Amino acid sequence: MKNEEILQKTRTFVETCMSGNDPSHDFSHVRRVFDNAVRIADTMTGCDRFYLEMLVLLHDIDDRKLAAAGAHRVDDFLETLPLSPSYRQRISEGVRQISYHAYTQKPQRVDLEVAIARDADWLDAIGAIGVARAFLYSGARGHAIYGGPDETATTLHHFEEKLLGLSRCLVTEQGKRMAEERQAYLYAFYQRLCAEIKGER
Ligand code: ADP
Ligand code: NI
Known part of the structure; x- marks a missing residue:
């Protein structure tokens, strides 16, 4: 499966997951965050665009406010993708680091792509x-x-x-x-x- 196919499968999954959310967290939020992220990434070098888009797409799927307590929808979905275990782990970890809660609870060094996705989310x-x-x-x-x-x-x-x-x-x-x-x-x-x-x- 090519990266573009993985992204398309992920977009479909995320759109379905978010269809039940209130409009503050619908799929249009993800589209705007993606547009913000691209505008930021275009000014930087060394950004893994596939990783960035995966982070943006999945960032609100297991949000504590939106998902059932203890939901592991991101990890369960990542299991269905043909990615190496280490890359899957990187996405899973990165997604968890994006939330404001994670940011305030545990200041830590994050990947460039996580920093971009976070800034893009907060701009929205x-x-x-x-x-x-x-x-x-x-x-x-x-x-x-x-x-x-x-x-x-x-x-x-x-x-x-x-x-x-x-x-x-x-x-x-x-x-x-x-x-x-x-x-x-x-x-x-x-x-x-x-x-x-x-x-x-
Ligand atoms: P993050 O995804 O960074 O953890 P949140 O999900 O808390 O951020 O916030 C995402 C959106 O939901 C923001 O637009 C924010 O204003 C809104 N929101 C979150 N909590 C509240 C609240 N208690 N009252 C009003 N809006 C809220
Ligand atoms: Ni968000």
Whole structure:
């Protein structure tokens, strides 16, 4: 099986897996992350494009928020592909390292491709698309915009606890450049939202 056939099989698998997700994590997220990743990779040398695309495609399949607890859908799927055990292991490990949770829990050196996929994923959580996704995520779970019985389960809290600081976590030069305008937009939106909530605007 050629690499392009493996990628096509993986795209089909991922599209099926994500079809039941709320729209903040549908397959269009994967397409945008892939586009971001290509824009970053195009500025760098030594990137394994096959590995990068596999990471991007599989990065949210076993996400703790989206999959059943203890799901091993990525590893089970990788078993079906004609890859060497070491390459399979590399993809499996790389996918686990992409998540923000892994990033905050265990700072560690990662492959260039993991760093690119991470930056590309985080770019999709800021800017206008990031605003849209945060509200889709909250809406799907019935979270309030602000206030509510649990202040920590609100969209505004998610902005403060994670999204507003995300652009500082990016590591690639191109990713950082792409994040600038998105970060400015996200912050302006947040400020405006707070002002309107307070009745100042
Ligand atoms: P990662 O895939 O890097 O672990 P997440 O899956 O936590 O990141 O976040 C992906 C998307 O879901 C982002 O757009 C983020 O804003 C949104 N999201 C995650 N948690 C929340 C939350 N508690 N409230 C609102 N949006 C959220
Ligand atoms: Ni993602």
